[in-house]
Amino acid sequence: MDAKFEFLCRMGDSTLILGHRISEWCGKAPVLEEDIALPNIALDLIGQTQMWLAYAAEVEGAGHTADDLAMRRDVWDFRNLLLVERPNGDFAQTMTRQFLFDAWHLPMLQALTTSSDKRIAEIAAKAVKEATYHYEKSSEMVVALGDGTEESHARMQSALDLLWPFAGEAFVSDTVDHEMAATSVAPTPETLWDDYEASVKDILSRATLTLPKARFAHKGGKSGTMHSEHLGHLLTQMQWLQRAYPDARW
Template identity: 70%
Template sequence: MAEGALFEFLCRMGDNTLVLGHRVSEWCGHAPVLEEDIALANTALDLIGQTQMWLGLAGEVEGKGRSADDLAMLRDAWDFRNVLLAEQPNGDFGQTMMRQFLFDAWHVEMLAALTRSSDARIAAIAAKAVKEAAYHVERSGDTVIGLGDGTTESHRRMQAALDLLWPYVGEMFLPDAVDAAMAEAGVAPDPASLRPAFDARIGAVMAAATLTIPEDDFAHKGGKSGFRHSEHLGHMLTEMQWLQRAYPGASW
């Protein structure tokens, strides 16, 4: 297996948690109630902690002396390998929680499969992260149900969020050459193999939330390959990376 493919794969895992973690952290101090503010901040913290492990290993595998911080703060949009779903803007609280649930439902299956990776370093990170992801999906799923099966207004907003974000679901399951190399080496599962468990969970939650899953399975893609991110990523990085760009090497 080419080391280049392993590096790509690790960047995908780490960039997903980094970009979504940063997005979720944007809520800090702005959430509708204090409990949700704390919950969102803690979720972001878990995701950033996982990023440290994934990008740390990516830098080690790459062998060019780049740290997790270098990869996070000094790459530009075209070098990011997160799925498009992760970089979508927060919108309202309902849209944020819908994005979180769709991601968590994929993440928990992916991490569970990675605990059986042929690469012991990846299995160790996954075993740590899957406990956190299991907790996240419980909360995001409950919130989607609570708001979907809530008031007329909350139901309307959650259905709008699902309709908006559904076209970003497919990319998480579309295999490419990097995925094929990982599956071949037993490092990671074929992402398509995670779809049945994802669909079962999503189906049950959306039914309980009285929300309708769109019939059209059209999928935007280009995030995890880096071929074409949405315009939102660049704006997010401008803010996230500002300090290191303006004052290279700054630390405290």
């Protein structure tokens, strides 16, 4: 197993799966502005996926392309965080998932801009500009809905209670992370935790929401050992064309 390949798949699969998830709102978001915003964010994430997975395919050296990695792998080969494969649920869950992801993604990309791997640093420098807008949007939305009506507040609190156990996975390191940190390719995940917790708490207090006390974190997404049942269902939609008509071109 090549650690850099694994790491690149973790980055690219997380943006791919989240990009697909939020594109599911296209055409049916609650208001027009959100219907435009979510596919825009999806587009950024899919664009970032192309950069990560194109590099992953080069590192893998097996003659694959970014498209092959996205469309020809099955559940057990995906390395995305469990958080991003969670279903959209209601709008509160979609926004909470986005916020918990963006609050990790933005500082992670900031750290990667100084990666010892030049290509990774370049991709991060491009992506960090887009992620800045994503974080701004999702944190504003968490405050607006959390500190909104009785109904929106209740939905946001239950979304947070549901999704918080999926936020911790990004901050637990394994052998891939150790190798990336040892070669200064990527930061040690744990080092991002304190700032993450502080920024999440700050936004949540403005949103009048309460962070669950339990620190339990579901794991198995970025290692690929234990994806939830939701990822398989997502792939049947996302990959159906390449599965039904392999090598289709138009």
